[in-house]
């Protein structure tokens with residue numbers, strides 16, 4: 001099967017994109033037996049399914065001469081679960097039908113509804129939208145379905161999972177009985193079967209999902225790390241792969257916010273995508289990735305479905321997906337349309353069994369490995385640098401003139417070294433990771449099982465690394481403000497702008513009221529705000545006591561001094577044992593060395 005028999009307008013659009021062969025799902029919907037019929041299609045994301053339903057509906061949109069059918073209201077409607085997917089489908093149908101002159105309108109939550117009404121009034125051939133917004137337009141009379149001859153439910157399983165049954169039924173009930181219904185779904189659970197039963201007639205089933213095949217372009221890796229090292233592992237993975245575009249998945253908006261801030265601080269060009277951003281912000285973020293102003297995207301699952309960025313070759317599951325299906329959807333952002341991609345799961349040691357089960361359920365074989373270390377990254381850098389520097393470049397006379405001037409002042413070896421240095425310094429520094437040894441894993445387990453800390457509450461305070469936060473003065477401060485002893489404070493995690501720490505649940509109320517009572521405006525210490533954090537430091541995870549060994553390498557905010565460096569075993573030089581010698585400086589540093597609290601000489605097992 002080729003695209004040869006298609007109407008000229010569609011053929012031209014496909015040829016302009018260099019799409020010469022239909023994908024499996026496209027070939028299937030173009031088979032004679034599928035023409036004009038309702039379809040239930042199980043096709044994986046990345047299989048070319050958008051173009052497939054675009055082509056499938058051609059019979060309803062075009063007359064025999066390949067010209068657009070005339071109508072006063074839309075001829076086709078596509079419903080998609082998320083705003084991003086709807087916008088993407090709209091773009092895809094836009095180019096596919098541009099030569100034919102079809103107008104595509106998009107109706108999605110978060111965008112200006114009155115603008116959408118205007119576009120609908122002015123005449124749209126195809127309408128693409130999210131269920132809630134489409135139903136709103138329908139109920140307000142802005143969306144006229146009387147001429148509709150095709151309706152597509154894209155990712156129908158996801159729409160039902162997201163609770164859009166009522167909206168879908170309202171729309172389907174309002175559409176003419178004579179329309180074609182095309183149901184696309186990655187999986188076919190019972191509720192989808194029921195929907196097909198109720199709203200379709202004599203539907204043809206097309207299944208192009210082949211379990212093995214859906215992963216074949218994605219190579220999976222599972223990287224085990226100690227929980228406090230998750231962030232460092234992310235940095236090193238990004239540096240090792242240097243993907244043109246990478247997406248990092250977190251479980252919550254808060255994690256997205258924190259990881260985004262951290263990566264930005266380290267010099268990555270990064271955008272964030274989560275439910276807390278307005279639609280406009282989300283569109284801008286995706287646009288920045290498309291035109292390469294950004295290379296890394298930190299996202300929650302809500303933004304994950306359907307996103308199609310052709311240059312995306314690395315997916316990192318920073319926080320483990322909630323189930324095998326989410327794992328596949330997230331990973332399916334790469335390895336699309338025949339391109340190769342890598343999906344990396346970051347697996348904290350204690351979660352390994354869970355991840356193994358999830359991979360088994362998804363029939364995915366992953367390579368278990370360590371996060372890339374500094375040496376591996378440097379080796380990759382060397383290869384890439386050589387490749388980049390050996391690329392032919394066009395030089396001008398002015399360039400040559402300057403080069404000759406430089407040659408009179410420096411040797412060729414010096415100049416080459418300077419060139420390498422200039423390239424290298426553009427890249428964020430890799431992180432030093434703790435060795436992935438049985439001892440390190442045991443220590444991580446012990447952290448989980450410290451007596452009295454089986455059930456804890458995470459608190460958050462609004463100072464972090466940028467304010468020179470350090471356990472040496474944070475511990476005594478927590479004791480003073482929260483009326484607890486050091487032994488009643490669990491793990492402490494310091495992020496760029498905030499610090500998280502654990503308090504046993506039995507003491508949480510008492511601690512919380514003490515921090516409120518001791519709040520005030522008289523001193524810096526009184527001005528610090530405390531609150532309970534529902535999520536805890538999921539991705540801040542920077543070990544404040546065993547953390548990175550080279551803090552001086554990354555840009556610091558102005559006025560923030562480098563932390564003391566470490567000895568070969570990771571201990572800090574001149575602190576903990578040094579009493580006054582290690583007294584920290586900075587906003588609150590002068591309070592840490594109070595004789596009563598001693599500046600934090602002891603290292604508690606679960607702080608690392």
Ligand code: AMP
Pocket residue numbers: 018019020021022023026044045046047048049050051092306308310336337
């Ligand atoms: P989808 O499954 O619709 O998200 O499509 C995945 C990607 O495949 C999109 O970037 C499409 O534009 C691209 N694509 C669709 N059809 C073809 C084709 N026949 N040949 C090459 N790429 C295609």
